Amino acid sequence: MAVADTPAEAGAPKAAIFNDPKVRGAVIQIVLIGLIVFLIWGMVSNAATNLARQGIASGFGFLNVTAGFGINISPFVDYAETSSYGRVYFVGLQNTLIISIAGIFLATVIGFVVGVARLSNNWVISKLAYVYVEVMRNVPLLLWIFIWYFSVLRLLPDKANPMNLGPLGLLNIAGYYAPKPIWGEGAIWIGAALIVAIVASLVLSSWAKRRQLATGEQFPVFWTAVGMIVVLPLIAYFASGMPLSFEMPTASRFGPRGGMRVYPEFLGLLVALSTYTASYIAEIVRAGILAISHGQTEASHALGLRSGPTLRLVVIPQAMRVIIPPMTNQYLNLTKNSSLAVAIAYPDLVSVFAGTTLNQTGQAVEVLLMTMLTYLALSLITSLFMNWFNAKMALVER
Amino acid sequence: MSQSNTPRTSFVRTEMVGAEPAPASEVGVVGWMRHHLFSSIPNTILTIFAIYLVWVIVPPLLDFALFSAVWSGENREACTTLVQGGVQLDGWAGACWPYIGDYISQFIYGRYPFDQIWRVNLVFFLFVVGLVPILIPSVPYKRENAIYLFGAFPVLAFILLSGGNIDLNGFLLPDSVMAPGFAKFIVDFLILTAVFCLIGYGVARGTDSPPMPMMRGIAMGFAILLVVILLFGADFGLETVETEQWGGLLVTLVIAVTGITASLPIGIVLALGRRSQMPAVRLFSVIFIEFWRGVPLITVLFMSSVMLPLFLPEGVTFDKLLRALIGVALFSAAYMAEVVRGGIQALPKGQYEGAMALGLSYWQMMQFIILPQALKLVIPGIVNSFIALFKDTTLVLIIGLFDFLGMIQSSYSDSTWASPVQSLTGYLFAALVYWLFCFSMSRYSLFMEKRLDTSRR
Structure with missing residues (x-):
């Protein structure tokens, strides 16, 4: 109760x-x-x-003020000392993007080679790859940049006696001098032919895939595509009267003349960034391939596929799903790490904008806010793109 | 017919034949090389290429670092060629180790006063004494060890390194009410304690729990804080050493250790916030974490060195090292939060449900069930972020602090040892030191990973 x-x-x-x-x-x-x-x-x-x-006016008015300092590297954005701080921002952004894209490309190539080499049956190759990874990633990136820029590149010959790389141009302490392409009249046809060849290859590949699904017959897409991409521009080149020529740099007592100069700051930073990031990518690639069980390879062999197609059609597509997310992180890291350029005065965003511009104008809040938001946006764009790519590669579950 | 039933054979073997030894080409060194180095033509080409690569890199490096290196000398003469004004033959290139020997104390202690270096050594010793047993899983008294390492050691280290004896002038009451001084500090502190006790009382009453334990806890916390501050303010007769004089490996370790120690609690709170049910808390955590993870550390350091002073009220100043520390701590807290979140997410849902079924509150669940398991899971991750942070400390040289690499970089401006091989020698030494630190830490992280990986086998 x-x-x-x-x-x-x-x-x-x-x-x-x-x-x-x-x-x-x-x-x-x-x-x-x-x-x-x-x-x-x-x-x-x-x-x-x-x-x-302190008598500092806040606001973004300073972006229209004349900067008054020179920037030696600006391949695409027109810049002179009389340009405004706003233009300095774009010069910096351009250089950050250039070094990031070049670094990502190079790091991916080196990383894949080293990652696959670590899994090689060949003892010397796999140990060499292991030593590479452990040496590279256990030393700070900034130290690598110093080593490449202040020590290794300083070993290059002086201005008057450049190292001759034959058709590749000249190399000396003041940078790398590449042959400069001179586009003559009608050079546009070469570009047009290249685009046509690429489009045709894409169409061909989708046609070949459909035909294989329907009839089982294969078509040598890869070699046909390579042939088209090489041959078509060549035909256009000769048909339009050979409008493309290269200006070779020539050595002189006061340094090489002509050609396209690649500055040592860029070279040092690029080598340091890409070799350092490649060690991380190599580990990601290795982990990705190891994550695919050996049964997949065996089953593929049992179906009669040889080791080339097995790797290309069975292992890599599955490994990519494991590889892409951490790889995105490494690409973002590389982009952010490119800001270490400030240590060797490569004019990237941090160096010319968050460095020189901030010091000259004193607009710390605005400048740093713009810089940080730019990096945030770059991170966001990269991860959006990689998420899209990942979704494309992901296993379609039914 | 009968013949087929009893075959007439002159010899029938009664025992099995022993196995023949494998062909000489399949076993031993030769067999191993055939299988691992020369199994096919492409493989052979690769092997030869690799050996050539090693041949190109290793002998010159060894020659530079050891065989051609100079091991004793007084000044640049020992490490320069005849043309450059030294004693070496033309074309010589080798490491200049006496330069490192000459500078080693600067590389470790920076410009710390020479007669006070025992204090730094004592701090290093106290750190190792606390660190080694906590890293070895089988050593008992982990709790006491952690209290020493994260509680007592930082206080001791601060007093020893800076000399303590900071001015306590009070912080709360306006100067017109009471003249700045030690008495004002005590009064201010008591007022603050009282305010917090009252808040605790209110919260306890609001939650229907007895107010005494809550107030006792708050009072205890403030008492410990007061003791620590009084210790900082006490005069132990130690000479004050400004942080501008700190440098070298000391600064590297101070930044890395403080950064990781400060980022762990912040990171845990952020990780919990990101998994919280409350939208405002979750949004704040996500924005905080993604912001710091999206920007490069160097901009964070610029921010803390240039922008932070602007945000502080007039008259309040932080020194350069402290500003860098704040930046580094916030930056690594965001990364730490993601590491911890990984551990929290790795726990099966049953752990949460079990804890809730026992009637534990949120904080009890986290404190007794989730975090102990999650943190143990992420020890390798924490070590890895420590390695990353340790390498990232080199960036402080860009904002003008002299860490280990910064000291090496600044030693190049001294003309006593100026020579073409100086920079390479210095960088080689720096790389070796960083490599030893990072490699041993990554081995430790692998060891813990294997130890914790009980699920697989």
Whole structure:
């Protein structure tokens, strides 16, 4: 009786309003938001008083002011000392993008080669790859940049006596001088032929795939595509009267003349960034291939596929699913690490914008905000692209 | 017919023949080489290429570092050729080790006053004493060890390194109410304690729990804090050493160890926040984590060295090292949060449900069930982020702090040892030191990974 009575008499158990998870959650969140708002307000008001005291006008007006300093490397954006700080930003962004894209490409190539080499049956090759990985990734990147830029590249011959690389140009302490392509009249046809060849190859590959699905007959897509991509531009080259020529750099007492100069800052940074990141990519590739069980290879052999097609059609497509997400991280890391350019004065975004521009204008808040948001945006774009690529490669489950 | 039933044979073997030894070409060194080096023509070409690569790289490196290296000398004369004004023959190139020997104390201690170096050594010793037993899984008293390493050691290290004796002038009341001084500090501190105790009392009453334990806890925390601050303020007769004088490996280790110690609690809170049910908390955590992970460390360091002073009220200044530490701690906290989140997510759902079924509150569940398991799972991840942080400390030289690499870089400006081989020698030495640190840490991380990997076999 008493047992039955108790709940009815007591009604709902007396719960403090504070014990209600919903109320508590709301209170905690309000307190958190209040704290953040208070913190930001405090920082902003402090910054305002401090800036006013130092006589620095805030705002983005400085972007139109003449920069007045020179930047030696700017392949695509026109820049002169009379250009504005806004243009400096684009020069920096351009150089960051160039070094990142070149670095990602090179790091991927080296990383795949080393990663596959680590799994090789060949003892010397696999041990060599192991030593490469352990040496590269256990020394800080900044030290690698210093070693390449201040020590190794300084061993190159001086300006007057460059190393002759034959048709590849000249190499000396002041940089690498590549042959410079001179596009003559009608050179556009070569580009057009190249595009036509690429489009035709894509069409061919999808046709061959459909035909194979329908009839089982294979078509040598790869070699046909290579043939088209090589031959068509060549035909266009000769048909339009050989409009493309190369200007070879020539050595002189005051350094090489002509050609396309690649600065040592770029070379040092590129080599350091790509060899360092490649050691991480190699480990990712190795882990990805190891993640595919040996049964897959055996089954593929049992079906009569040789080791080439087995690797290409069975192992790699599955390994890619494991490889892509961490690889994205490495690409992002490389992009962010390219900011170490500031240490050797390669004019990337951090070096010319967050460095020189900040020091000259004193607009610390605006400049750093722009720089950080740029990197955030780059990260976001890269990860969006890689997510799309990953979704394409992912196993389609039915 | 009968003949077929009883075959007449002159000899029937009664025992099995022993196995023949494998052909000489299949066993031993020769067989191993045939299988691992020369199994096919492409493989043979690869082997020859690899051996050629080793031949190109290793002998010159060994020659530079050991055989042609100079091991004793007084100044640059020992490490320069005749043309450059030294004693070596023309065309000589080798490492200049006496230069490293001359500078080694600067590389380790920076510009720390020479007669005070015992303090740094003592800190290194205290650190190793705390660190080694906590790294070896079989050593008991992990709890006490952790309290020493994360509680007592930082206080000791701060007092020893900086000399302590900081001015306690109070922080709360305006100067017009009470003159700045030690008395004002005590009054301020008591007011703060009282305020927090009151808040604790209110919260305890609000949650229907007895107020005493809550208030006792708060009072205890503040008492410990007061003791620590008083220790910082006490005069132990140690000479004050400004952080500008710190340098070399000391700064590298201070930044890396402080960074990782500070980032662990922040990272845990952020990881929990990212998994929280409350949208505002989750959003804040996600934005915080992704922001710091999306920007390069160097911009964070620029921010902490240039922007942070702007955000502080007038009159408050942090020194350069502290600003860099704040930047590094926030940056690595974001990475740590992701590491910890990985551990939390790896736990099966049954652990949460079991804890909830026992009637544990959220914090009890985290403290007793989830975090102990999750943190143990992510020890290798934590070590890996420590390695990353250790390598990243080199970036502070860009904002003008002299860490290990910064000291090596700055030693090049001294003309006593100026020679063409100086920079390569210095970098070789730096690379060796960083490599030893990072490689041994990564081995330790692998060892822990194997030890913790109980699920596989």
